Amino acid sequence: MPRSYWCCTAMRRSLWQSAMRITSSFGSSLQGVRYYANRMETRGRQPMSGSTSLPTRTADRGPLQRSSLRDDAARVLRARIVGGELEVGRLYSIGEISAELGTSPTPVREALLELANNGLISMVRNRGFKVTEMTDEDLDHLVAIRMMLEVPASAQVAAMHPVPDLADVKALCAEIEDAAARGDLTTFLAVDRDLHLALIGKLGNPRLTRMVGELRDQSRLYGLGPMLDTPQMAESAHEHTLIVDAVEAGDADETARLVEKHLSHIRGHWSAHR
Template identity: 40%
Template sequence: MGHLKASNLVTARERLRDQVAHALRAALISGELRPGHVYSAPTLAEDFGISATPVREAMLDLAREGLVEPLRNKGFRVTEVNEHDLDQYTEIRTLIEVPMVGRITRTASQADLEALRPIAEEIVRAAHDHDLTGYLEADRRFHLSLLALSGNDRLVETVGDLRKRSRLYGLTALDRRGELIPSAEEHLELVDLMLSGDDEAAQQCMTRHLGHVRSLWAKGEAPSHS
């Protein structure tokens, strides 16, 4: 699997576990590790070309995030997210992020809002470059950096957890069809609306964006997970 190459890892021992966890998350999101399938730490370790211990530790980190579940003497099963789960995650994010965008538009400084633009541009660039890992990382940083302007650390943690649990499946297929680019460009639109001080329009944009993301989830849940 492309994300599970030892070349993607730094050699420093103290960072190995985190690097493995990062690569596994990327493989989960891209669909290389498939929902409902069971993977053993020794088998994955062979793909990495390392011992099973850091892989097992990384998988336990993912289990704490709800991305996989441990199976005694078998390995780890990739958790499946059904339509009902996705609807609930979207509802919670909408209840949190939409009004918060309005509040931040009214209270944040122009400099703080403008600082979001380079991240939004990074998202668009990654979508055009078919850089899925870069796309997802920049998207995560944008949304959590935006919410951090509220000053509520617990809120940021909550949304971060929701994002992990409602990850995109089959992102490669969406990328091939060019369906990530419109969603990416909505981040720039949101920044412009917030800078203009139009809190109502910014909230409408965030509502539309979360609905757009939800539709991508639905498409990513295709049975083939291609």
Template identity: 35%
Template sequence: MRRSSIRQIRVEESLRAKVESSLAAAIISGELEQGALITVPALAAQFAVSATPVREAMLDLEKRNFVESVKNKGFRVTTVSTEDLRELVEIRTLLEPPAMRIAADYLKGASLDTYRTLADRIVTNLEQANFKGYLAADSAFHLSLLELTGNGRLVDIVSELRKQTRMVGLTRLHDTDGLRRSALEHHELLDLLGEGRGDAAQALMTRHIGHALGLWAGVAEDATS
């Protein structure tokens, strides 16, 4: 049974932050569809928390352009156009793939255990349809590789770009071979980095990011793409 990103959370954790991250994961993955109308009381009941942290989380998401307020009704999940998504992919492609050459210099012959653990979590969470866990592990994996460049601004910029990227194909296609192959690309990337093959790692990262316009957007790709 598919696990929902919208589920009860522990009281001792930061309610506002946890509600926001859960809703963001649901929106990014398409679990909450674009154009869907959501209300604070309904969400508060689902999370089993008061309305205050939910309302605060929704206002934060509105600042991130994930939702827009609808007078006397609640909030509507915003729609990201194909052109918006294409621009995000183009910027990420300019920034992330070249960094893999630097990562390859650092990781050639080095232990990859930490990165392997994150790559395993990506695959496992996708198979379990735990989209919040999938997105968290995926972000940690990519950003940890970028940290090897020593450029904090690069990491921050890519982190923000990732937060704006929608992957609405996850909920509909999470159990398909194509999406599983895209998840396994993280292990393939580590193989290349461990061998010091920076150029090949750069090419793979370029293809991987391109899934944002294909598989992750719910658009079929050729098996060879």
């Protein structure tokens, strides 16, 4: 073979090994995260039967009503893990969670396998699952990476010409402010995830969107619970509207400033160390 062939092969191998090292630094595998990329393209945001809003905190403990029970179960469980409603160290049974969500064990089991692939939980064979513990150092590293990714990505959306259609993101801003007003933490967290990923998704880079989604899922925002029904909760919700307004105005610098301020809450009053 020509020498150039072997040089290119060695270079490709080196780049692949570097990419794998970078991926492993995020603390969990990117395998098994097809869910969000597919959902952004095919699911849209179909309302629940007989309702135009997302499930409330009470409804999240009642029967699921969306078309995909597995996706719905994953969405609810993910929000409850991030918000601290599902506690670290406690063993939860699939039957217990299925009963709370009013569905059969099968979609719950499938949802849990997805969350396990993303490092949010660990499965205990024939017994159930436990929420993965995150140390303060883990959370500091996560926030640092999120700052590196989400701040410039959001600013890049604002710098797009023309500015992309933001109707879906604006609708999510209204939903999250409504959830804050109702004191609905589970919906607040679920819509918060949807909103940020929808905004970054305007760049058309599904790998970036999946990576940011996975990092967000590993965050722990235990301080939000005590903030329910307080002005701080409403202010936190309204920050999303300010960010989207800056994007719509094409102000990349202001967008970057607002997103950085927003993410700084993760290790501030949103964290409430346990």
